[in-house]
Amino acid sequence: MVxxxxxxxxxxxxxxxxxxxGDHVAARNASAWLLPTGDERTNYQLRRxxxxxRDDDEVDAVIVGAGAGGGTLAQRLAHAGxxxxxxxxxxxxxxxxxxxxxxxxxxxxxxxxxxxIDGINPVPLGSNxxxxxxxxxxxxxxxYAPRLHPSDFATYSRDGVGVDWPITYEQLxxxxxxxxxxxxxxxxxxxxxxxxxxxxxxxxVSGDALLFQAGCHAxxxxxxxxxxxxxxxxxxNRPHCIYRGFCLQGCKVNAKASPLITHxxxxxxxxxxxxxDCMVSRIGFDERTGLATGVHYLHxxxxxxxxxxxxxxxxxxxxxxxxxxxxxxxxxxxxxCNDHDQxxxxxxxxxxxxxxxxxxxxxxxxxxPPPSVSSEHYxxxxxxxxxxxxxxxxxxxxxxxTFAEHVLAEGHWGxxxxxxxxxxxxxxxxxxxxxxxxxPDNRVTxxxxxxxxxxxxxxxxxxxxxxxxxxxxxxxxTMRDVLGAAGAGELMTIRRYAHLVGGAxxxxxxxxxxxxxxxxxxxxxxxYITDGSVLPTQGAANPxxxxxxxxxxxxxxxxx
Amino acid sequence: MAVNxxxxxxxxxxxxxxxxxxxxxxxxxxxxxxVVTAGVVLRxxxxxxxxxYFTQDEEPIACALLDQILDQRHEPRVPVLQMIDARLAExxxxxxxxxxxxxxxxxxxxxxHALNDDARRAYGTDxxxxxxxxxxxxxxxxxxxxxxxxxxxxxxxxxxxWSLWTRYAxxxxxxxxxxxxxxxxxxxxxxxxxxxxxxxxxxxxxxxxRDPDRDLVxxxxxxxxxxxxxxxxxxxxxxxxxxxxxxxxxxx
Numbered sequence: 001m002v003x004x005x006x007x008x009x010x011x012x013x014x015x016x017x018x019x020x021x022g023d024h025v026a027a028r029n030a031s032a033w034l035l036p037t038g039d040e041r042t043n044y045q046l047r048r049x050x051x052x053x054r055d056d057d058e059v060d061a062v063i064v065g066a067g068a069g070g071g072t073l074a075q076r077l078a079h080a081g082x083x084x085x086x087x088x089x090x091x092x093x094x095x096x097x098x099x100x101x102x103x104x105x106x107x108x109x110x111x112x113x114x115x116x117i118d119g120i121n122p123v124p125l126g127s128n129x130x131x132x133x134x135x136x137x138x139x140x141x142x143x144y145a146p147r148l149h150p151s152d153f154a155t156y157s158r159d160g161v162g163v164d165w166p167i168t169y170e171q172l173x174x175x176x177x178x179x180x181x182x183x184x185x186x187x188x189x190x191x192x193x194x195x196x197x198x199x200x201x202x203x204x205v206s207g208d209a210l211l212f213q214a215g216c217h218a219x220x221x222x223x224x225x226x227x228x229x230x231x232x233x234x235x236x237n238r239p240h241c242i243y244r245g246f247c248l249q250g251c252k253v254n255a256k257a258s259p260l261i262t263h264x265x266x267x268x269x270x271x272x273x274x275x276x277d278c279m280v281s282r283i284g285f286d287e288r289t290g291l292a293t294g295v296h297y298l299h300x301x302x303x304x305x306x307x308x309x310x311x312x313x314x315x316x317x318x319x320x321x322x323x324x325x326x327x328x329x330x331x332x333x334x335x336x337c338n339d340h341d342q343x344x345x346x347x348x349x350x351x352x353x354x355x356x357x358x359x360x361x362x363x364x365x366x367x368x369p370p371p372s373v374s375s376e377h378y379x380x381x382x383x384x385x386x387x388x389x390x391x392x393x394x395x396x397x398x399x400x401x402t403f404a405e406h407v408l409a410e411g412h413w414g415x416x417x418x419x420x421x422x423x424x425x426x427x428x429x430x431x432x433x434x435x436x437x438x439x440p441d442n443r444v445t446x447x448x449x450x451x452x453x454x455x456x457x458x459x460x461x462x463x464x465x466x467x468x469x470x471x472x473x474x475x476x477x478t479m480r481d482v483l484g485a486a487g488a489g490e491l492m493t494i495r496r497y498a499h500l501v502g503g504a505x506x507x508x509x510x511x512x513x514x515x516x517x518x519x520x521x522x523x524x525x526x527x528y529i530t531d532g533s534v535l536p537t538q539g540a541a542n543p544x545x546x547x548x549x550x551x552x553x554x555x556x557x558x559x560x
Numbered sequence: 561m562a563v564n565x566x567x568x569x570x571x572x573x574x575x576x577x578x579x580x581x582x583x584x585x586x587x588x589x590x591x592x593x594x595v596v597t598a599g600v601v602l603r604x605x606x607x608x609x610x611x612x613y614f615t616q617d618e619e620p621i622a623c624a625l626l627d628q629i630l631d632q633r634h635e636p637r638v639p640v641l642q643m644i645d646a647r648l649a650e651x652x653x654x655x656x657x658x659x660x661x662x663x664x665x666x667x668x669x670x671x672x673h674a675l676n677d678d679a680r681r682a683y684g685t686d687x688x689x690x691x692x693x694x695x696x697x698x699x700x701x702x703x704x705x706x707x708x709x710x711x712x713x714x715x716x717x718x719x720x721x722w723s724l725w726t727r728y729a730x731x732x733x734x735x736x737x738x739x740x741x742x743x744x745x746x747x748x749x750x751x752x753x754x755x756x757x758x759x760x761x762x763x764x765x766x767x768x769x770r771d772p773d774r775d776l777v778x779x780x781x782x783x784x785x786x787x788x789x790x791x792x793x794x795x796x797x798x799x800x801x802x803x804x805x806x807x808x809x810x811x812x
Contacts (some may be wrong), residue, residue, distance in 0.1 A: 101749055362760050401731050413703055420776055
């Protein structure tokens with residue numbers, strides 16, 4: 001359907017840089033070697049020399065969103081010689097000047113455009129789960145990069161809940177391996193799911209992680225250091241982590257992986273254009289051919305149209321469905337690819353309760369990457385428990401503003417709030433990620449409210465089911481036990497959510513989802529969705545690695 | 561005088577509390593920070609911008625409410641009111657809103673007026689003019705409704721109003737270096753990083769907690785009981801726990 005273009009500038013660059021180097025990762029993706037070696041974090045020359053396409057150049061692919069899914073896809077396609085433009089609504093970040101070691105000063109990393117939340121359990125958006133700019137939410141994710149388990153691909157067959165994926169773990173495995181090398185991921189040998197090792201050795205652990213290990217050990221719960229997409233040792237021109245603790249505020253060191261440094265540099269070297277500050281408003285569609293024609297986007301208040309032979313949407317679980325719904329036309333009156341009322345449905349968040357425990361010792365959890373040690377001991381369904389599927393446990397180390405939310409959640413305010421906060425350095429905080437189940441009515445629809453471009457904003461409706469609730473309470477009880485076993489005195493519990501996946505799910509049949517196993521939409525043969533929206537279930541794993549692996553797999557299918 | 565020296569008389573912590581980390585000043589680490597971060601943090605120590613968002617009527621209500629939430633009873637105060645006003649004036653919100661509340665700015669206005677209505681109904685006086693104890697009595701039921709998750713307050717979900725107020729208040733207060741000094745937080749750490757990870761391990765410039773074994777449960781219970789039952793709230797033991805009896809004069 002899409003002809004393979006002639007390979008050009010990119011392969012010449014790769015040959016020149018790595019002739020004789022013999023490094024298989026660099027040959028596949030040279031991003032880490034294309035970053036500068038000195039005190040700067042950005043290869044300005046590479047950005048200045050970036051190839052630029054005209055709107056009326058019909059490029060091979062236009063990608064909407066340059067985060068985990070879009071950034072990975074852009075690199076893979078450009079590397080194979082495709083002419084690629086990736087649009088992002090936010091900036092093309094420069095870690096040196098755009099990011100700070102500061103919680104409140106990092107507000108601009110999040111998607112702060114208007115959205116409406118409702119349902120039985122409305123899920124706050126913004127800082128916790130929605131990024132903007134090149135690199136996407138991986139700019140401010142903690143850095144945990146676990147795989148899904150093989151069981152995640154067949155939860156319905158095995159456990160009678162959720163839905164089976166139309167692909168198996170084995171089909172994703174080689175892409176997990178590739179991405180773990182490219183990020184790279186650091187951690188101990190992983191005994192859960194399919195046992196596997198990581199390319200970088202485990203990091204030294206923080207004070208709160210020592211307590212996590214001690215508490216779990218006392219209860220017979222195995223723990224492992226990692227897995228985190230944070231360099232432990234030099235990788236290409238990326239330096240070792242310096243343990244500054246501000247992973248969630250954007251890594252100024254270039255140690256924590258995001259597509260900005262792990263995939264975009266190689267994409268640029270192979271002729272991709274990253275067009276920042278461009279808000280895509282609508283997907284173009286030709287009724288005669290039944291194909292997507294490109295994307296309409298707004299830049300500087302002016303509407304443009306980028307023509308392309310293939311369109312890939314990677315705007316994440318809220319904006320991807322919103323864009324499809326906002327792209328309704330005569331052929332698709334209820335939204336693009338929405339013939340079967342699947343767009344926006346089965347949106348998932350993970351239950352992410354956290355429990356903090358108070359220790360006489362000074363913990364000073366802010367000193368190291370918040371993602372340090374984790375356990376997937378309770379990941380799988382246990383027939384002896386009153387719920388299906390499971391949860392993982394992780395260290396989280398909130399900074400002061402975030403920790404204040406823990407104190408507030410216990411009902412404290414005024415003098416007690418201040419006093420608990422003065423005690424900040426004595427607390428260790430652990431988090432759970434609970435596999436909440438996909439439900440059709442947890443979904444994105446269009447609200448009557450419009451944004452400043454006049455586009456209807458997304459309304460995200462969410463409610464927990466009984467299985468979700470019982471699992472989350474069990475996770476809380478487990479974390480309380482772990483903290484108790486580690487010697488904690490007082491405990492504080494906060495109920496919250498993390499991550500977004502689903503909303504345009506992958507399925508075997510058009511009536512059950514929006515995209516096929518290769519992430520091509522059922523309805524439009526040259527329209528793809530390559531982000532977290534396509535996950536049918538979510539497991540109890542942080543989603544970034546899986547999103548990247550799925551995008552890499554879709555790319556492999558496209559380039560043949 | 562070296563221009564990079566912080567004058568010795570400059571304040572380090574918000575008013576009134578005996579320091580848990582005596583002499584600790586995160587600003588002394590400023591030479592180790594990257595300049596972009598230093599710029600962002602130092603701006604908070606400069607004069608705050610004038611009030612632009614809150615109206616004259618709303619300002620004293622918001623000021624008193626924020627003092628209550630953060631227990632800021634003495635100068636120098638972290639200028640939380642001005643910090644929040646600046647956020648709202650610049651629409652620097654998280655973007656999302658609950659379907660049953662307006663956007664953050666309007667929700668602030670509506671809720672402040674509702675709070676003043678409560679004060680007038682209970683005491684015949686504007687909220688900002690009430691005594692500290694009476695302000696606490698007005699607020700406590702709203703906080704209580706939050707804790708139990710349900711309840712309508714002037715046509716708004718109490719829990720979400722409480723969340724709005726407290727999120728903005730703590731996000732402003734704990735962004736300020738004085739608050740970092742108060743809680744012993746190490747602050748920005750790029751490009752220096754941290755060397756001494758682990759329990760009871762400090763960097764050479766960090767100051768140990770001089771009071772590591774306080775009973776916060778007891779403190780919280782006393783304050784919260786006082787709010788519920790005692791018109792003398794806040795009574796001496798509450799603030800006394802955090803005051804230095806040798807140097808601070810009680811003001812109740």
